[in-house]
Amino acid sequence: MRTIDVTRMAVANTFRSKLRTTLTVLALFVGAFTLTITTALGAGVSNYIETQVNAFAADDVLLVQAQTDLTLEAESEGPAEWDPETSTSSNSQAGGAPLAGAQAEPLTDDDLDVIRGIDGIDGIDPVRAVSTDWVSHGSSGRFEFSVNPQSAVTVADLEAGEQLDQGASRFEIVLPNDYLDALGFDTATDAVGAEVEIGMTDITGETHELVAEVVGVSRSSLFASGAGANNALVTELASLRTAGIDGADENSTVAIAYLESGLTATEIDQVTADLGDAGFSAQTIEDQLGIVTTVIAGITGVLNAFAIVALIAAAFGIVNTLLMSVQERTREIGLMKAMGMSSGRIFALFSLEAVTIGVIGSLIGVGAAVLVGSGLGSALAAGPLADLEGLSLFLFEPLSLLGVVVLISAIAFASGALPASRAARQRPIESLRYE
Amino acid sequence: MPTDDPRSTSTASRTPAPPAVLEAISLSKHYGSGPSRFDALSDVSVRIAAGECVAIVGKSGSGKSTLMHLLALLDEPSQGEVRIHGTDARSLSGRALNRLRNREFGFVFQQFFLNAQQSVLDNVTLPLTIAGQRRRARRDRALDVLGSLGLADKAAAKAVTLSGGQKQRTVIARALAGSPSVIFADEPTGNLDSATGAIVEDMLFALHRDQGITLVIVTHDDDLAARCDRQIVLRDGRIVSDSASPALEEVAR
Ligand SMILES: Nc1ncnc2c1ncn2[C@@H]1O[C@H](COP(=O)(O)OP(=O)(O)OP(=O)(O)O)[C@@H](O)[C@H]1O
Ligand SMILES: [Mg+2]
Numbered sequence: 001m002r003t004i005d006v007t008r009m010a011v012a013n014t015f016r017s018k019l020r021t022t023l024t025v026l027a028l029f030v031g032a033f034t035l036t037i038t039t040a041l042g043a044g045v046s047n048y049i050e051t052q053v054n055a056f057a058a059d060d061v062l063l064v065q066a067q068t069d070l071t072l073e074a075e076s077e078g079p080a081e082w083d084p085e086t087s088t089s090s091n092s093q094a095g096g097a098p099l100a101g102a103q104a105e106p107l108t109d110d111d112l113d114v115i116r117g118i119d120g121i122d123g124i125d126p127v128r129a130v131s132t133d134w135v136s137h138g139s140s141g142r143f144e145f146s147v148n149p150q151s152a153v154t155v156a157d158l159e160a161g162e163q164l165d166q167g168a169s170r171f172e173i174v175l176p177n178d179y180l181d182a183l184g185f186d187t188a189t190d191a192v193g194a195e196v197e198i199g200m201t202d203i204t205g206e207t208h209e210l211v212a213e214v215v216g217v218s219r220s221s222l223f224a225s226g227a228g229a230n231n232a233l234v235t236e237l238a239s240l241r242t243a244g245i246d247g248a249d250e251n252s253t254v255a256i257a258y259l260e261s262g263l264t265a266t267e268i269d270q271v272t273a274d275l276g277d278a279g280f281s282a283q284t285i286e287d288q289l290g291i292v293t294t295v296i297a298g299i300t301g302v303l304n305a306f307a308i309v310a311l312i313a314a315a316f317g318i319v320n321t322l323l324m325s326v327q328e329r330t331r332e333i334g335l336m337k338a339m340g341m342s343s344g345r346i347f348a349l350f351s352l353e354a355v356t357i358g359v360i361g362s363l364i365g366v367g368a369a370v371l372v373g374s375g376l377g378s379a380l381a382a383g384p385l386a387d388l389e390g391l392s393l394f395l396f397e398p399l400s401l402l403g404v405v406v407l408i409s410a411i412a413f414a415s416g417a418l419p420a421s422r423a424a425r426q427r428p429i430e431s432l433r434y435e
Numbered sequence: 436m437p438t439d440d441p442r443s444t445s446t447a448s449r450t451p452a453p454p455a456v457l458e459a460i461s462l463s464k465h466y467g468s469g470p471s472r473f474d475a476l477s478d479v480s481v482r483i484a485a486g487e488c489v490a491i492v493g494k495s496g497s498g499k500s501t502l503m504h505l506l507a508l509l510d511e512p513s514q515g516e517v518r519i520h521g522t523d524a525r526s527l528s529g530r531a532l533n534r535l536r537n538r539e540f541g542f543v544f545q546q547f548f549l550n551a552q553q554s555v556l557d558n559v560t561l562p563l564t565i566a567g568q569r570r571r572a573r574r575d576r577a578l579d580v581l582g583s584l585g586l587a588d589k590a591a592a593k594a595v596t597l598s599g600g601q602k603q604r605t606v607i608a609r610a611l612a613g614s615p616s617v618i619f620a621d622e623p624t625g626n627l628d629s630a631t632g633a634i635v636e637d638m639l640f641a642l643h644r645d646q647g648i649t650l651v652i653v654t655h656d657d658d659l660a661a662r663c664d665r666q667i668v669l670r671d672g673r674i675v676s677d678s679a680s681p682a683l684e685e686v687a688r
Contacts, residue, residue: 340537
């Protein structure tokens with residue numbers, strides 16, 4: 001018997017008992033749908049995070065802060081009482097820096113010396129407190145504005161223009177793109193090269209204004225918010241803020257430690273451990289993002305487990321469907337064997353029937369998942385998730401779609417093997433006598 | 436299949452008859468074992484020459500179908516051997532056996548064993564499909580055979596829509612499609628009215644006469660048996676007589 005005829009016959013047989021086939025296909029559909037959606041969700045989110053991490057591409061940098069005393073924190077529940085002696089002005093570090101542990105103790109000059117003395121660390125820069133009030137451009141109004149104090153270590157996800165030049169002496173900023181409209185720019189490119197005024201208040205209450213050039217426009221991102229400012233601007237803002245009063249520059253809680261270049265991962269781990277012994281906690285930026293990625297991997301893992309359970313149930317469905325089919329067609333099998341059809345071909349016929357069910361179920365499931373996922377993704381992107389620019393929640397990769405179809409067809413084939421071999425082993429005469 | 440087995444030459448020299456297509460040598464078939472053992476056939480020897488028309492008769496349960504299945508290599512005997520063109524069937528590989536049944540044998544079973552939801556054409560082409568013929572070739576051949584059996588206009592109809600006589604003719608068309616040299620028919624007219632039964636009988640004998648096809652017919656029907664060259668009568672799994680049909684004997688006398 002020719003392979004094409006076996007295939008044709010298997011496909012035709014699949015549709016002979018429509019209700020039974022439909023029910024089995026439905027079970028596979030659920031599995032394929034869930035598996036595709038969760039895989040796409042995992043891929044979409046981790047792809048987004050990866051882009052964000054890459055936007056943070058500053059290498060060889062550790063974020064160091066004093067280790068927080070967890071026991072102490074546990075005792076004092078609720079917000080800490082304000083104490084004019086120790087409490088820092090709340091907006092001093094509020095440059096939208098989620099990476100900076102807000103509860104950490106400030107780092108003293110001694111601390112910085114200790115850190116500087118640790119092997120493998122090249123230099124240390126405390127993240128300086130800067131505060132800005134507003135920004136304006138030409139005749140536009142003034143808009144609330146904050147500068148990300150960590151812009152030295154971050155690389156912005158640029159929509160237009162260039163990264164900050166940290167060595168430049170002029171004041172440069174990278175403007176978040178949600179300021180474009182407000183400041184009267186039509187497009188991101190229009191804003192590049194423009195000069196904007198920045199207003200701030202020093203600790204004595206006096207206001208200052210300075211002018212900075214927009215060198216780039218950034219997309220808003222998960223991890224960096226606020227405008228980026230180059231070293232020259234940050235230094236200027238920080239010194240204006242203290243209004244020349246000695247000791248008014250509160251110590252930062254976070255410092256950026258620059259690692260010696262060319263350290264291996266184990267050496268970096270050693271530096272982190274040394275810092276830990278000295279009473280500081282240190283993390284690479286990837287470390288901090290890694291936590292997010294791990295959580296997301298965990299969630300998709302759980303969802304995938306549900307999909308696998310659905311598929312196992314579907315596998316039993318296939319076994320059952322085909323066993324009934326073999327039973328029903330005992331005579332037909334006997335007849336075909338009597339007429340000289342080989343056991344191998346009978347096996348192929350029934351396994352192909354299982355694979356056909358698998359392919360149909362997985363194609364419909366994957367197709368529906370792509371439709372629903374794309375619809376849901378764009379609805380969410382337009383609505384609740386509009387702030388997360390560049391996020392496509394469901395990322396359907398052709399290879400993983402193919403993988404789902406192949407996986408489910410393989411499961412279908414494996415479940416078809418038992419009934420198919422039962423059919424193949426039937427002796428023609430017994431099948432023909434079967435009532 | 437060449438007859439180079441020395442034993443078949445000795446048989447041929449004993450009885451100067453046309454070469455045997457099928458030969459059963461002291462066949463026994465029992466079902467079960469121990470106290471529940473049942474002997475369906477005991478020590479049965481039969482020799483069927485090419486172009487012969489043989490009727491296997493006997494009471495219900497006497498072992499007729501069992502013998503036919505053994506001769507058609509659909510079942511294996513408990514003892515004894517079946518030779519096909521002089522070759523012991525046990526020496527044939529599964530592949531050769533399948534090929535033999537597909538190319539040399541045609542089957543008409545007592546029940547029709549048609550695939551009800553398939554077209555008459557698809558039912559008839561089944562042996563050709565199994566043989567691996569191309570679609571066009573098997574379609575042409577099946578239409579040819581259906582035409583000669585007066586069923587050309589039913590080719591596209593579903594098997595389930597046919598009358599009993601049409602079904603039986605479809606089954607014969609299926610048996611003929613592969614141009615077999617032997618046709619095994621188990622009660623071919625068993626569930627037909629006598630008029631339709633007669634038509635089907637005429638058709639089988641015409642094939643035998645015109646194309647020299649060997650016929651092995653299992654039947655209860657004395658009239659049908661009488662039309663064959665030879666009758667083998669079974670009782671309780673043993674051959675009680677194996678003779679030329681009475682009508683033919685009279686002609687011979
Ligand atoms: N698979 C089996 N297991 C046990 N006994 C069997 C089996 N097949 C056949 N027999 C027995 O063998 C005997 C012969 O059966 P067979 O089918 O050859 O009869 P038959 O002569 O064709 O009868 P009928 O004319 O009714 O078709 C019967 O008694 C039957 O019960
Ligand atoms: Mg019988």
